[in-house]
Amino acid sequence: MEDLDGNTESEDGTVMRxxxxxxxxxxxxxxxxxxxxxxxxxxxxxxxxxDLADSGASPTExxxxxxxxxxxxxxxxxxxxxxxxESLQQFASQSPQLQPLFDAIEEMxxxxxxxxxxERLAWLRxxxxxxxxxxxxxxxxxxxSLWRAPPHTASDTELESVYAPLGRPIAVYAHIHRSYIRSxxxxxxxxxxxxxxxxxxxxxxxxxLLDGSKxxxxxxxxxxxxxxxxxxxxxLPHADWVxxxxxxxxxxxx
Numbered sequence: 001m002e003d004l005d006g007n008t009e010s011e012d013g014t015v016m017r018x019x020x021x022x023x024x025x026x027x028x029x030x031x032x033x034x035x036x037x038x039x040x041x042x043x044x045x046x047x048x049x050x051d052l053a054d055s056g057a058s059p060t061e062x063x064x065x066x067x068x069x070x071x072x073x074x075x076x077x078x079x080x081x082x083x084x085x086e087s088l089q090q091f092a093s094q095s096p097q098l099q100p101l102f103d104a105i106e107e108m109x110x111x112x113x114x115x116x117x118x119e120r121l122a123w124l125r126x127x128x129x130x131x132x133x134x135x136x137x138x139x140x141x142x143x144x145s146l147w148r149a150p151p152h153t154a155s156d157t158e159l160e161s162v163y164a165p166l167g168r169p170i171a172v173y174a175h176i177h178r179s180y181i182r183s184x185x186x187x188x189x190x191x192x193x194x195x196x197x198x199x200x201x202x203x204x205x206x207x208x209l210l211d212g213s214k215x216x217x218x219x220x221x222x223x224x225x226x227x228x229x230x231x232x233x234x235x236l237p238h239a240d241w242v243x244x245x246x247x248x249x250x251x252x253x254x
Contacts (some may be wrong), residue, residue: 010153015212017041020138020192022174022207023076024066026056026112027196028142028247029230030205031065033222034195041209041218043062047131047175049192050076050140055242056196057230059112061119074138075127077146077175081105082113083125091147104254108236130166137168137211141175152178152191152200159189170215172208177251179217181208190215196227196246 004194053059081088092102131138163171178195194208204219241254
């Protein structure tokens with residue numbers, strides 16, 4: 001339930017603390033470090049923001065662990081492209097100049113798809129597109145699309161136009177791999193950042209901790225070299241490209 005300030009309350013009347021962990025991308029080392037941090041912050045509820053498996057050394061382990069933990073969450077665009085390959089093809093058709101990028105993404109997706117198997121893909125297929133808890137609403141990218149979301153440099157007007165229709169005072173999304181918190185007219189818009197593959201120059205894992213109506217970004221150190229070794233040993237196509245992004249904390253073309 002909510003108190004008079006719009007905070008989420010637990011049954012005993014205390015303000016709920018919600019962690020949102022997103023864009024793990026098969027990075028087991030970073031995920032385990034975030035789990036250790038979660039044991040310290042002790043949220044009442046943990047949600048995931050999608051993009052669980054693709055582009056990493058441990059896709060099956062991540063999906064199985066999330067399922068074992070019972071975390072609720074939302075579907076991401078790379079989850080969709082695993083169970084619905086045509087979604088990537090449709091998105092790629094809008095930017096033919098980036099076809100080499102999408103070719104590399106599809107090669108990685110094909111390998112991840114095979115590793116996951118049909119039962120895990122079916123589980124991904126049934127993830128919802130939205131989670132709502134008290135004053136907070138979570139989507140992977142935007143209400144209308146799993147593939148398109150405002151950048152971290154978006155204007156207040158753009159953020160309001162995209163997320164105000166969700167009708168909640170706190171809108172949380174992921175997808176862009178850049179964490180931030182912004183106050184716009186009548187609401188807060190926050191991005192979780194990415195557990196893996198940060199694009200802001202900071203190699204640390206990121207997740208969002210919502211304390212009532214107060215969001216904060218958590219950055220967590222992890223052993224990047226250990227994950228780079230796992231990538232080099234896993235046989236994933238274009239693992240060297242993913243490794244360059246892990247090592248730099250920035251997006252790079254393949």
